Amino acid sequence: MTQNDIPLIDTDIHERVSYEQILDYLEEPFKSYITDCQWIQEKHMPYTQPSVGGVDRADAIPPSGGPAGSDLTFMQEQLLDDIGHEAGILTSALDPSPSSMHGWHEMAVALASAYNNWQIKEWLDKDERLYGSVHIAAQERDEAVKEIERVGSHPKMVQVLLPIDDIMWGDPYYHPIFEAAEKHNLMIGMHHNEPPVYYGKWPRYFIEWHTLIPTAHMKQVTNMIFNGVFEKYPNLGLIMIEGGFTFIPHLMWKMDQQYRDLRHEVPWIKRKPSEIMKQHVRFTTQPAEELTKKEMLSLIEQMGTDEMLCFSTDYPHWDYDSPTRALPPLDADLKRKIFSQNAKSFYPKLPNTEEE
Secondary structure, eight states, rough: OOOGSSSSEEEOOOOOOOOOGGGGGGOOOHHHHTTTTOOOOOOOOOOOOOSTTTTOGGGOOOTTTSSTTOHHHIIIIIIIIIIIIIEEEEEOSSOOOOOSSSSSSSHHHHHHHHHHHHHHHITTTTTTTTTEEEETTTTTTHHHHHHHHTTTTTTEEEEEEEEEEETTSGGGHHHHHHHHHHHHTTTEEEEEEEOBTTTTTTOOOHHHHHHHHHHHHHHHHHHHHTTTTHHHHTTTOOEESSSSSSHHHHHHHHHHHHHHHHGGGOOTOOOOOEEEEEEEEEEESSSOOOOOOOHHHHHHHHTTTTTEEEEEOOOOTOOOOOOTSOOOOOOOOHHIIIIIIIIHHHHHTOOOOOGG
């Protein structure tokens, strides 16, 4: 069976945007700070990937110039048309995320709103296969809720995107964001933004943080579950983006054991954490380790479900996963679930013809 035999739902596509592209959507006085004062948001992450395209595939740079992922027409040719996408979910590269700004939160709010307007007009309205992520400045919780209320009902917005950095999102302070997301049939997407830390310190090398990205994902899943987010919002789902999936069984076992020993500390949790994960949490496949079919099937057996994995390419990044090469050969039913059906079942706003 070739990839084209199964419609692909790609759960992580990074469209690239610069401040200059969203200026027409940005209100004053914030626009003038960029045009007249050359304002940029500082980025502290140590990143030294040595390739022609830097963080991106060298061949993903558009012929017209500009960063990889910035040209819709070229992305359509290289990714959507060539591979045969049924749908793709944009997770952007407005980097760093507005929710990661440690100061000047008013600018973060303005950038998130401008980005959402730009994304809808320049991408979602121009290709029926593309679906979007609502960007918010979550540190300004009430403004974040207003932004979800403003654009969350758009039929092609499928999730609220949160960065994985130094904020633990399960904190009750952020629960109104989840309430607004649930109201508009939006899932929560979490994508790593800054490196995982060791006891408050950053790793010295890119190879370290790239290896340990799953630890940051594990922290957020644990935090969301034990803070009772899914007990409080039973129709909410969480998808962990660009952290891989081989750690899932370990996390399930560890949380279940801790729940057996320490459940008195979290009396609002009424189910085993592993059961909550199976119902509410999904993981994108990229970056997938090189697994044999036997190893892949063993992992899924240990998860106790074949519904937690959703395929993603992570286009246009340098460690892009090809749908024809990233995973080992799989039987047709399992392949259909991972490449298509699991995402359709997870996201309420994706067309799901297989359930019709």
